[in-house]
Amino acid sequence: MEDDEEPASYGPPQPPPFYKHFTTQNLDRLKEIQEAAASESKDNGEASTPKLLDLPPELRYLIPPEPPADGIYKSFGETKHIQAPLSSLKEFDIEQLYPSSPTSPSATEGVQSDWTLDRAVYLKKIARSILLNFLELVGVLSVNPMQYDEKVADLRTLYANAHHLINEYRPHQARETLILMMEDQLEKARAEVEGIKGMKQKINDVLGGLGKATLESTDGIPLEGENLPPPSPEEKRKEEQRLIWNTLNDEEWIDG
Structure with missing residues (x-):
């Protein structure tokens, strides 16, 4: 009977079923596979990326397709050109x-x-x-x-x-956005260089003052006039390492 039929739905269409594969867990798995492939290619000396068919089915949808070689693609049944000029x-x-x-x-x-x-x-x-x-x-x-x-x-x-x-106005917006991104990367690189220079100068100052530094006694404060034996090479090495690590701990590292 017509009364028993379900009413027609005029809402928006349902999303494609493969959207369920775009999860944080799948993205982490894909990243691990890509890092493993990159590490293996580095050891072999050859550039290698995981092949699409070698991935599990739920991870294949996370790989974006290659741009069309002829610059033509279809969208909602219409043929589109990547470099098509703006229609008037x-x-x-x-x-x-x-x-x-x-x-x-x-x-x-x-x-x-x-x-x-x-x-x-x-x-x-x-x-x-x-x-x-x-x-x-x-x-x-x-x-x-x-x-x-x-x-x-x-x-x-x-x-x-x-x-x-x-x-x-889109082309101008794209150029300005790219300029801002490049300027931001340049500022970060300059900040990292300045941080490295500052750390280098601080370490040089510490190493330059090691010859004038005196070792602290581990058994207590030495008595006045007490003849202390000269420090051994091992003690000098440990003292240098201690001063360097104290300097590094006091320095605030720059985020990469």
């Missing part, structure tokens, strides 16, 4: 509300000279227009809800322009 709004039959940059694929004659290369200005203008059009949409709905389509179309155009403007 005109290709989607959407009105462009800001001037095109000289390097933009949507650039046309007559608007390139108006481009200020300051996308933030246009994003702020579009954001204000979105707020204004939303308030106008609320007013239209309160008077005549059947006339909503015009304002909704305006909002869609504004949102499309904002997203397209942000996408044009």
Whole structure:
């Protein structure tokens, strides 16, 4: 009977079943296998990585696929190109509300000279227009809800322009992010070098003062005028090690 049938579900699709393999335990196992393969390849003098088919089935999903050699891949049934240029709004039959940059694929004659290369200005203008059009949409709905389509179309155009403007800014964002990462790595390397130099100078100072240092008596304070035998080479070695280790313990190591 139709009444006994389960109601259709219109929720979002379920995630692929292999998402269950992305656990902390599996990641640790994969890391151990990769480290073992790297150690073995180092001993043999040959570069080696664990092969995909040699891994357990639950760990194979943790290895990302290789980039396509021809630069073409499929996403949701559509063919995509890795180096594909950004499509223009005109290709989607959407009105462009800001001037095109000289390097933009949507650039046309007559608007390139108006481009200020300051996308933030246009994003702020579009954001204000979105707020204004939303308030106008609320007013239209309160008077005549059947006339909503015009304002909704305006909002869609504004949102499309904002997203397209942000996408044009992605290459610059990627370059700036890479610059910040490289500067951070450079600062860490400089800090490590300075820490090593400071430790070297401190150890040199300790070693330079060993000739003037006096050994403390292990049996108590020596009496005045008591003739002490000269320290043996073994005692000198232990004293040098003790001073060096005390210096290292007092020094705060720099995190790698």
